Amino acid sequence: MVKAFTQLERVLKLEAEQGYQNKAVVGGIRQFATFWVGKARDEAVDELDVDLVEQIASTLQEYGRLQSTGDRANTVQELQQKLQRRKERVAHLPQTGPRPQTAAQPPPTQAAPSAEAPEAPLPSAPSALKEAAPDPEGLKRPTSTIKGVGSTLSQRLSTLGAETIGDLLYIFPRRYDDYSLLKPINRLQYGDQVTIIGTIWETRARRTHNNQTIVQSIISDGTDKVQATWFNQPWLTDKLTAGTQIVISGAVEQYLGRKVFNSPEWEPLSEELLRTGRIVPVYPLTKGLGSNKMRQIMKEAVDNWAARVPDPMPETIRERQDLLALPEAIFQVHFPTSRDVLHQARRRLAFDELFLLQLGMLGQRRQWQSDPAQPLTEGDDVLQRFISNLPFQLTGAQQRVTEEIRNDMARDIPMNRLLQGDVGSGKTVVAAAAMVIAVANGAQAAMMAPTEILAEQHYQGLNRMLSDLDINMRLLTGSATSADRSEIYAGLSDGSIDVIIGTHALIQDNVQFNNLGLAVIDEQHRFGVDQRAALRDKGISDDGQQPARNPHLLVMSATPIPRTLALSLYGDLDISILDEMPPGREEITTRWIRPSERERAYAFVRGQIQKGRQAYIICPLVEESDKIEAKAAVEEHARLQEEVFPDLKLGLLHGRMKGEEKESIMRDFYRGETDILVSTSVIEVGVDVPNSTVMVIEGANRFGLAQLHQFRGRVGRGEHRSYCLLISDAVNGDAEERLLALEQSNDGFMLAEKDLELRGPGEFFGRRQSGIPELYMASLLDVKLLETAREEAQWLFEVDPDLEAPEHAAIRQRVEQFWDNAADIS
Ligand code: ADP
């Protein structure tokens, strides 16, 4: 008996000789295929063969329908090449018998409908929002109220953050697949993201060696046919029966020279289309809740409930800003009827977020300022003395900002000011000036820093600056002895301590001030909203004797934030900027070098250390886990210590170390007991070791621009010329742009703008650091919408600052909810 593959070879040869007329076998190739496939399956020697047989079979099925001789010739040649390759492959296989059938094959489907399906009708237009009365109570009902959602599903929805129907409506699609482009099959192009409508000609299923099922359908729309393949969904054979009208959406791919769909979305034409033929929402999912189920649930929820969402936005604002009504926006964001209206829906929802953000900030500011502050009007003479005793002259920026602060503090409204200044711009001395003013008025001042090292550093620096003035200053950190601690507590509450510098230890319950006039928070982004509030609250006397009073507040940040963003993030604060560096500061020389130049970098480091300087080596960022990152850092430290710098002392700092361990490593470096500090990205912003003059950053391409600039700010803090060497392990995406920018500029604000532009605000800040509610729709980069929202919030705030009017009750509630969520994360 002639083997199936050999037989096919002969048939193809004959067909070619006869000029591709489909006459090589009686009854045509299509019929031959039906007989051939059964035989060939039995003879398949391995998995690749099994696949090959199916591919060949479907090609043969199509052969007779190919119109041009050229197409037929190509097809035959393709098949011949396949057979040739198979021959070569099989020749190398160990000799075995035919492969046993792994599973029963379904019989080939009966002949497809003989007549071409008529031109398919267009899918029904997606349904529109129905009118319904607002029902805020109904929206509070659990998700299990929705048809098709039982207790298991409602559990899963709650892991996505939806307890109630109202929550569910606010689970927005992560993205959309736009399948609104409908095309006839003969016009499909590779790479198209499209929808086709047609009739199923036939569907076949088969199994692979690991017992997976492959289902293949041939779909025709009268213009042409196309094959669609699905994996591991054996039940599809029952659904995709010949003659069924079907809608298919997906990407057109190329397979063996033909256009195919792999795992496309599909729906019977008879139903309202949810996942084909339209802009299809793609939702965040969770275990046990797949995309189709999620879409069904959302559709059910949106159809029945979107119309019942009350719209809290004042009519005036809605009209003025041409905003979609909220129910319509919710409906459209889930199941958009067009790109244009989707854009409008997103704009409305983004506006809401920014508006609530701004209203919240205005409210916070108002609340904060509702209790009066102590006006600190005295002390200009002491301030002048302090300034003239400094070993340097204040920069123009420092003078201007000191003046701003001085004016704020003289008022009976609490100061609420953010002092922004690039690393090294001299924020500390400005804070010191503010503290001098407080003390000169008989009030106390407190300064909180995020780590013991920073607190200590401030303590020592301020001690030097304030030594000529009669000020009692103390340091309070977690490592204070209990004797010290009780003494400090006593001194703070009786007022004998004027200035306290410390860490979180300052906001412990036991800490009570006699008369806190000024609270300073350094590196404010390192503290949560609550911690900042806790320090403020230390100023409010609760003895019932005096009226409650707020201290003046100065928060400082070395993360330069572009002004637009600062407004939206810290709309509750006044902002001062130190935009001028102290004179005589040499620019840090930054070089992006090749990994092959690493040895030279080490030699350079060694040279600096021989001159008595110190160095940092920053290890690459490992985003997946700080455990792996720490391990890599440990290895790098060992390698450098043993192989590169055996005669020097190297310290190691990483994120898996305990606080105390980190502090002691830092202290050694501070005191010059270690020459090189090898560190991961945990290295503190604000660490000031003026003797360190060179930093090597490995894997520099992995860090954001703002962060690289922060790292670099650890050097160039003293009188010596300083250097930063960037080594990147790959240059991908924006990395080149970032590294070049860093080489060219030392201007933190410029670099921050650039970073923001390259990465967007989410990554720029890291979610937890900003202390503002998470935004799902809005982008803080959308300056135009941001400003509009800000203006409207101010307008509403002027009309009704406490949102007391009945028509504003709903919006007040939304503001509270919105900001509650922020409190949860900080
Ligand atoms: P940062 O803004 O990063 O907190 P610091 O307050 O630590 O900066 O100041 C950095 C260094 O610059 C300190 O050593 C400080 O004494 C010094 N410095 C501050 N202001 C001036 C000035 N006007 N002239 C010269 N040196 C200054």
Ligand code: MG
């Ligand atoms: Mg500082």
